[in-house]
Amino acid sequence: QDKEYVGFAALPNQLHRKSVKKGFDFTLMVAGESGLGKSTLINSLFLTNLYEDRQVPEASARLTQTLTIERRGVEIEEGGIKVKLTLVDTPGFGDSVDCSDCWLPVVHFIEEQFEQYLRDESGLNRKNIQDSRVHCCLYFISPFGRGLRPLDVAFLRAVHEKVNIIPVIGKADALMPKETQALKQKIRDQLKEEEINIYQFPECDSDEDEDFKRQDAEMKESIPFAVVGSCEVVRNGGTRPVRGRCYSWGTVEVENPHHCDFLNLRRMLVQTHLQDLKEVTHDLLYEGYRARCLQSLARPGARDRASRSKLSRQSATEIPLPMLPLAETEKLIREKDEELRRMQEMLEKMQAQMQQSQAQGEQSDAL
Amino acid sequence: MSKGFPETRTDAAMSELVPEPRPKPAVPMKPVSINSNLLGYIGIDTIIEQMRKKTMKTGFDFNIMVVGQSGLGKSTLVNTLFKSQVSRKASSWNREEKIPKTVEIKAIGHVIEEGGVKMKLTVIDTPGFGDQINNENCWEPIEKYINEQYEKFLKEEVNIARKKRIPDTRVHCCLYFISPTGHSLRPLDLEFMKHLSKVVNIIPVIAKADTMTLEEKSEFKQRVRKELEVNGIEFYPQKEFDEDLEDKTENDKIRQESMPFAVVGSDKEYQVNGKRVLGRKTPWGIIEVENLNHCEFALLRDFVIRTHLQDLKEVTHNIHYETYRAKRLNDNGGLPPGEGLLGTVLPPVPATPCPTAE
Numbered sequence: 001q002d003k004e005y006v007g008f009a010a011l012p013n014q015l016h017r018k019s020v021k022k023g024f025d026f027t028l029m030v031a032g033e034s035g036l037g038k039s040t041l042i043n044s045l046f047l048t049n050l051y052e053d054r055q056v057p058e059a060s061a062r063l064t065q066t067l068t069i070e071r072r073g074v075e076i077e078e079g080g081i082k083v084k085l086t087l088v089d090t091p092g093f094g095d096s097v098d099c100s101d102c103w104l105p106v107v108h109f110i111e112e113q114f115e116q117y118l119r120d121e122s123g124l125n126r127k128n129i130q131d132s133r134v135h136c137c138l139y140f141i142s143p144f145g146r147g148l149r150p151l152d153v154a155f156l157r158a159v160h161e162k163v164n165i166i167p168v169i170g171k172a173d174a175l176m177p178k179e180t181q182a183l184k185q186k187i188r189d190q191l192k193e194e195e196i197n198i199y200q201f202p203e204c205d206s207d208e209d210e211d212f213k214r215q216d217a218e219m220k221e222s223i224p225f226a227v228v229g230s231c232e233v234v235r236n237g238g239t240r241p242v243r244g245r246c247y248s249w250g251t252v253e254v255e256n257p258h259h260c261d262f263l264n265l266r267r268m269l270v271q272t273h274l275q276d277l278k279e280v281t282h283d284l285l286y287e288g289y290r291a292r293c294l295q296s297l298a299r300p301g302a303r304d305r306a307s308r309s310k311l312s313r314q315s316a317t318e319i320p321l322p323m324l325p326l327a328e329t330e331k332l333i334r335e336k337d338e339e340l341r342r343m344q345e346m347l348e349k350m351q352a353q354m355q356q357s358q359a360q361g362e363q364s365d366a367l
Numbered sequence: 368m369s370k371g372f373p374e375t376r377t378d379a380a381m382s383e384l385v386p387e388p389r390p391k392p393a394v395p396m397k398p399v400s401i402n403s404n405l406l407g408y409i410g411i412d413t414i415i416e417q418m419r420k421k422t423m424k425t426g427f428d429f430n431i432m433v434v435g436q437s438g439l440g441k442s443t444l445v446n447t448l449f450k451s452q453v454s455r456k457a458s459s460w461n462r463e464e465k466i467p468k469t470v471e472i473k474a475i476g477h478v479i480e481e482g483g484v485k486m487k488l489t490v491i492d493t494p495g496f497g498d499q500i501n502n503e504n505c506w507e508p509i510e511k512y513i514n515e516q517y518e519k520f521l522k523e524e525v526n527i528a529r530k531k532r533i534p535d536t537r538v539h540c541c542l543y544f545i546s547p548t549g550h551s552l553r554p555l556d557l558e559f560m561k562h563l564s565k566v567v568n569i570i571p572v573i574a575k576a577d578t579m580t581l582e583e584k585s586e587f588k589q590r591v592r593k594e595l596e597v598n599g600i601e602f603y604p605q606k607e608f609d610e611d612l613e614d615k616t617e618n619d620k621i622r623q624e625s626m627p628f629a630v631v632g633s634d635k636e637y638q639v640n641g642k643r644v645l646g647r648k649t650p651w652g653i654i655e656v657e658n659l660n661h662c663e664f665a666l667l668r669d670f671v672i673r674t675h676l677q678d679l680k681e682v683t684h685n686i687h688y689e690t691y692r693a694k695r696l697n698d699n700g701g702l703p704p705g706e707g708l709l710g711t712v713l714p715p716v717p718a719t720p721c722p723t724a725e
Binding site: 034035036056058059060062095096097098099100142143144145146149150151154171173174176177245246247248249250251252253256258259 | 436437438439440466498499500501502503546547548549550551552553554555556557558574575577578580581590594597598647648649650651652653654655660661
């Protein structure tokens with residue numbers, strides 16, 4: 001009977017071992033106006049204290065503040081699996097009196113990551129490509145409004161084809177249960193009306209048991225997730241300590257499904273769909289970007305321009321990306337050209353550096 | 368309103384004046400204390416009762432404006448304050464309430480009665496404030512409305528044949544709703560209050576305060592107070608208008624400890640400990656609106672209605688309105704505004720920055 005056993009059923013284990021060794025990268029963007037509990041929620045989700053050193057500037061300082069993009073990295077290890085989590089923050093979003101176009105830096109950032117990946121993918125050394133693409137964007141909606149505000153709609157429409165959006169309602173302990181339901185319904189209606197595509201949690205397999213299917217359906221219905229975050233541990237009436245917020249009228253328990261959707265969010269984001277988010281980012285969103293990019297380059301004018309300016313120094317946006325390959329040889333030629341161009345650039349950089357150090361050494365103003 | 372003898376200004380005070388000085392409230396001359404060797408009872412103290420009777424007959428006006436982003440519970444709070452449906456309420460989710468593209472001013476009047484006293488209450492709502500992507504100058508329609516009411520009153524005042532009781536549509540009080548972010552004020556909050564604290568009494572409140580724990584509330588309030596101070600924003604009760612030491616101590620306590628009031632509003636009642644209370648019912652407890660351990664609604668209500676209502680009207684009339692009036696008369700070359708009054712009855716007011724005796 002051993003003869004009929006081939007043995008590739010062990011493949012998943014091999015993959016598993018490889019990925020455990022390799023570790024896991026994930027980039028999560030958190031967006032929404034300030035004061036909606038974003039940082040607290042991230043700290044609660046990943047049981048870290050990423051925002052310890054953060055200082056929120058006062059209103060008068062924010063009058064002229066523009067949106068910045070901040071990245072924070074943290075390595076989390078659990079059960080032998082290492083996750084390198086990168087958090088992208090957007091402080092200043094929605095703060096100013098005039099927020100027109102305040103989402104453009106975010107869009108630009110997301111596309112920059114795609115562009116970087118595209119270049120890396122088309123380059124020669126592809127063994128260690130760093131994937132800095134944004135795999136998921138948690139967008140925080142205010143519980144104090146009556147649904148999506150004009151700024152929310154504008155932001156979501158600008159990024160929904162470029163990143164997986166998971167909408168959440170922040171500080172959900174501001175709402176009574178009926179209000180939460182009504183707000184969620186309003187947001188869902190608005191998303192449909194404005195044709196905003198949020199991340200679709202995939203259908204569960206048909207061979208899963210009924211319980212799992214029901215749980216899965218319930219979780220999907222609770223989108224947008226109404227969340228409450230807390231890093232403080234409280235004792236609720238003498239029972240075991242839980243993470244929550246203590247008010248004079250009662251204590252909100254973060255991990256109590258009757259109080260908020262924190263558990264649902266954590267389960268769906270971290271425990272079951274982390275990999276799917278990466279795959280959708282790569283297979284759908286990135287491919288969409290790549291196709292758009294290459295199509296625009298395949299226009300006649302762009303082709304001539306690209307071939308003419310191959311060896312001269314160029315700005316980052318004008319680097320001729322490899323065309324849609326017509327034949328294998330052409331592809332090779334272009335790859336070689338790329339390599340040549342890069343070496344040229346490096347050479348020039350080194351020359352400039354040498355000249356600079358020479359000038360410094362001689363202490364003259366030459367050059 | 369009777370005007371007593373205004374305080375005369377010394378030269379020292381003049382040199383400290385800023386371009387648009389605000390006249391101190393007219394204070395009646397302090398009575399010379401009479402040697403209390405009065406024989407018998409005169410009965411002057413019945414004047415209080417006479418005034419009360421008159422007030423009850425005529426009733427009085429009160430105009431309150433609410434400003435803040437949509438969804439902060441403005442209408443609910445006003446309804447809770449006056450225990451009636453006095454505000455345009457758009458909290459019903461089924462209604463198609465589109466956020467207006469520009470700030471609208473909607474004034475709704477109601478007559479409410481309590482203990483034989485009639486109040487004509489007007490609630491002025493400002494939907495659209497702070498809701499757009501670009502909120503530059505969104506306070507301008509509000510400032511314009513307030514000034515228009517001053518203008519209306521001024522026109523009535525300068526009429527030759529004046530009405531016995533000039534209808535008062537001036538905004539006596541502006542409740543500004545601060546979003547409970549827990550961090551600090553927003554740039555828009557600062558801009559609004561900077562512009563409007565000079566024309567109207569602003570009372571800042573922290574809306575939907577049931578999202579903050581006690582520590583968070585206290586820290587937030589401290590930060591807000593400091594920010595307002597640093598930016599030179601004087602909210603009601605303004606320090607410069609405290610009339611005497613008693614006022615000052617009372618108001619100091621309110622200014623430095625209680626304000627801005629962290630409020631919660633509700634129009635639903637629940638049963639708590641055998642009593643029916645206004646509140647919000649959540650899975651983790653019931654928030655009682657009038658319970659001082661839960662929020663400061665009762666403080667706000669007592670402040671606005673039970674202790675400072677009359678003062679709000681007086682400051683509006685004696686300070687804000689007078690500032691407006693002085694500016695208008697100055698702009699008009701000392702002549703009162705309006706047609707048909709050129710060179711007639713009133714002598715021109717000298718064009719100095721400081722109005723002296725009338």
